[in-house]
Amino acid sequence: MKITRQEVEHVSRLARLGLSDEEQERMRDQLDTILTYIDKLDQLDTSGVEPTSHVIPVTNVFREDATWPSLSQEQALANAPDRHGSLFRVPRILEE
């Protein structure tokens, strides 16, 4: 077995993703199949090979430190599921 139920639970917590018991079980089975397939990469010797995270050799792109038009506060808030005046409103974070 490549992945356990406990690992599925742990990873779902890292990803902030709720999963029902049934979803966790299916997820474990399916990830197990996929990870077993992915193991074929172990056949390749990659020692000394540089990783490619990006095909374009771009590192930093600089621009003038000048302002240009951006979204208004009203536009930025227009799609919020909940707001309070000019703020995004979320459930309580701190205990009273």
Add this chain to the structure above:
Amino acid sequence: MALMELYELTIHDLQRLIQRREVTAGQVLRAFLKRIAQEEGKIQAYMTVTGREALARAARLDRRLEQGDQVGSLAGVPLAIKDVICTQGIPTTCSSKILEGFVPPYDATVMKHLYNAGMILLGKTNMDEFAMGSSTENSGYKATRNPWDVSRVPGGSSGGSGAAVAAGLCAGALGSDTGGSIRQPAAFCGVVGLKPTYGRVSRYGLIAFASSLDQIGPMTKDVRDAAIILNVIAGHDRCDSTSVDLPVPDYTTQLGREITGMRIGIPDEYFIEGMDREVETAIRGAIGVLESMGAKAERISLPHAEHAVATYYLVATAEASSNLARYDGVKYGIRARGANDLLAMYTKTRQNGFGAEVKRRIMLGTYGLSAGYYDAYYLKALKVRTLIRKDFEDAFKRCEVILTPTAPTPAFGLGEKTDDPLTMYLSDIFTISANLAGIPGISLPCGFTQAGLPIGLQLLGKPFDESTLLQMAFAYEQATEWHRRKPPL
């Protein structure tokens, strides 16, 4: 020509008719809206049809044409846009429940270019949720049907765009391609689909799936139309630092040039055991057609081809797990009710809003990046990605273009692969490498099965050499009639 309906015409036909004022933009648009009213119920290609805005835009354009104003190259041409591309004031959902009701406050850069060229937006097309899938069945809303056989899938993830082009529900469309999502549905739907070189087209306003792989491109009725759209959307954009500041050639100029002496690489690894017999026959036939025009086919090797799918599903999911962290129920989209603290709100919103495939990929990506597994999975995949890139660099020393099937099979049945994610992933086996290597690829029709399903031919090119790719594709298209067939709706 006179016998064809307006909705059957190519973009270059419509360009000519509109600019010579033989038809108005309004007439063209109404022909497409009528076609949509008749056929969309069967095909389900669209998430949103923007008929009212389109009629207003067409009327404005017709007034300008009447006054003799200069208009752009896409004046009056009605296009459909995959619902992953932000359109100001028009809902953009990525076919995900989590973005239900989201109305972007800005246009993607490609939309600005298209509007400036006079394009009329017909609507937004259905897709696999967040572009994750190969059949459009992962849409959070509905499954799109293949116009050639409505019991089959249109491919994915740009299945709505592919089906809309094939069924005459738009003159052309934009899709996005992260692992084959333009080329595979183009093959399944019998249309042309072009994935440009990574960095050729701005991704600003393209909702991110895997940022090092995603690229926007055209889906059209023929090769010339793909070149015309690429002319409009290609170029550097200061809003996308990964768009490359290279001059944009006129992609139509090489169309019609001879291909005599050009070398076509045929990779041994792509003609594998278990490939569909009818697909193989069609591809071998296409090689023969190109050889008869003077091109030289040559066997080549891409030794790491068999590792592309595994590499892709580590790289793409890792990037996706990071990109999709933004869907947290705070800034846009839906929020789960009844959560009394912030963490519960996040986890419940994401549980309710994402579909099964998206959850699977977030989990796989998070796992591959997590402590203890990073080196074994993610870093390993990045190293294999280097090997896959090198394969192409070496191969392109011996040829100008590489020829392969686009997909190992023709369109499969609805529901056939939905229970088996890995089998679904393997349907992208021939398209994925181009994204990992960043090179351009095009799919075009090269035959039909006995059951009447389209078969796609894929040509891959050197980075930023879309012109040669289009030249070769055009030469093949001119020598054949496949692109003229229409689905039996």
